[in-house]
Amino acid sequence: xxxxxxxxxxxxxxxxxxxxxxxxxxxxxxxxxxxxxxxxxxxxxxxxxxxxxxxxxxxxxxxxxxxxxxxxxxxxxxxxxx
Numbered sequence: 001x002x003x004x005x006x007x008x009x010x011x012x013x014x015x016x017x018x019x020x021x022x023x024x025x026x027x028x029x030x031x032x033x034x035x036x037x038x039x040x041x042x043x044x045x046x047x048x049x050x051x052x053x054x055x056x057x058x059x060x061x062x063x064x065x066x067x068x069x070x071x072x073x074x075x076x077x078x079x080x081x082x
Contacts, residue, residue, distance in 0.1 A: 006046065012066060016041040016069075017064065017065070018065050018067070018068060018069050019036070019043045019055075019069060020043075021063060021066065022043060022060050022063065022065070022066050022069050022071065023036075023043045023045060023061045023063035025056075025059055025063050025066075026045040026060060027045070028058045028059075028061075029052075029056040029060075030046035030047070030048075030052060030056070031043070031046060031047055031056055032046050032048075032079055033045060033046040047073075050073075050075075053073045053077050054073065057073055
């Protein structure tokens with residue numbers, strides 16, 4: 001059963017209520033560009049700095065619904081394919 005998150009401009013139907021809860025916590029912590037890959041359940045969000053990403057990660061890790069949700073900080077690459 002999909003869970004729908006209401007965002008300022010678009011509703012995101014997530015495949016997992018737990019992923020939806022994590023994304024909601026990230027948004028409340030200041031994340032932007034929140035979404036879900038294709039049919040999910042992978043969610044993503046962007047942080048303005050590595051420090052804020054770490055702060056957001058700790059907030060989500062303390063959320064009771066995050067159990068079973070693998071949360072990672074990843075760094076984008078502008079190098080392109082090799």
